[in-house]
Amino acid sequence: MSFAQFDFHPKITAGIKACNYETPTPIQGKAIPAILEGRDILGLAQTGTGKTAAFVLPILQRLLHGPRGRVRTLIVAPTRELAEQIHSDINRLSRQTGLRSIAVYGGVGKLPQIKKIRAGVEIVVACPGRLLDHLRDKTFNLDNVEHLVLDEADHMFDMGFLPDIRRILKYLPGTRQTLLFSATMPGEIRHLAEEVLDNPVRVQIDHSRPIASVAQVLYSVEQDGKTSLLKEIMAKTDMAATLIFTRTKHRAESLARQLQRAGYAATSLQGNLSQQKRQKALNGFKCGEFKVLVATDIAARGIDVTGISHVINFDVPDTVDAFTHRIGRTGRASRTGEAFTFAGRDDRKIIMQIENSLGRKMNRINGPDLPAGIPECTFSAAEQPGRKSWHKAKKNGRPAGRSNGRPAGRTAAAGVEKQEQPHVRHRKAGSRQKRRSRAAMLSGSTGNLFLNP
Ligand code: AMP
16 A cells, blocks of 8 residues: 555645655555545544544645635644644644644643634644633634544543533534544443544544554562662663653652662653643653653653653553553554563453453563462563563562662552542533434434444
């Protein structure tokens, strides 16, 4: 398959070349022709599949024709980082087209956003909260929107944004092309899709399965052995850019500090930082100033850094989806990567679910001084093919895995704080808005779309 088959305008082909994309990824191969035809899309695809270019390229092609200086495309994303990422992908792909895009999100001044939109943009990439502020203030309107993209819809739901999305829909013209992307399809997203999509083409790329190009290793380690295990691994493994996930903001911050003290170029990305500091951390990681970024799930959404060689789950996430998204940070668009997961006894259940989703067991390595918290240890470090051996070294008669000077009795429960939940506002049961199924009303054709999700 080649990009030539889509017959893109030479200005768009130039953008594809500038990004060094040689062949379309599977989701691009499936979605681009349908979007060019003007069809609605239901995209079941996880991050790392090339889904951004899958919707950006055909939208750019369609925007080349028609008026300039009006908001003709609205892309809604759950986090500022993802909005920035999409905006920067648009900039790279559209450089020669003269089309203009803006990222609109909270935590920064409204005025520069208003000025830029009024100066004339064709594409707005927005987070729901700030977008609604602008719409209510009537600083700009969405009357001319021809294309609506709802990206990472499942995360919008997780973050409590669905009521905001429904409010935004009221500001949009009824006649438009709508593209909805989601890695998973919980009931709420299915209902939303039925409401907003008109006879959509369903494009599914291996949703909810962690990508196969990432080698997975599971370390059996309890809470108080994690930091020293991490340092040990980092000292012995050849790592380029490494993304480490913790369960809480505080843990991300403190682990980054410990790694800095150990001499690593590390920083953290978490919700306690101002937008300016988050951007600084992210940019520093992208340009290689920081080799290690310690992040929470929410802060790391939308991170697209090429060349992440390792993802380390310092804390196992609570859901398979979160695991999939974390792992999607490495091995992106046909590159390979390695993922290390630190799991203790309390993590058995979620590890089983993750492995069911993977369709295979992760390779297991026992941390030091540990009863086998995770059953079925099939590999020892020495047996692990292609891996440097990892010894049960002892320091001062104490196993190396214990954090120096830390009381051995410190438990996982004591060490793990409440999970970061910045603005989670789950919908109350029973307060469901009355839904209007546009698709059902117009064609009835989405009725059985989800029989085989
Ligand atoms: P996404 O799933 O949109 O977050 O994309 C993941 C990564 O794949 C990004 O770094 C993109 O720049 C890259 N990418 C997108 N399309 C292609 C392609 N056709 N060939 C190679 N890399 C791509």
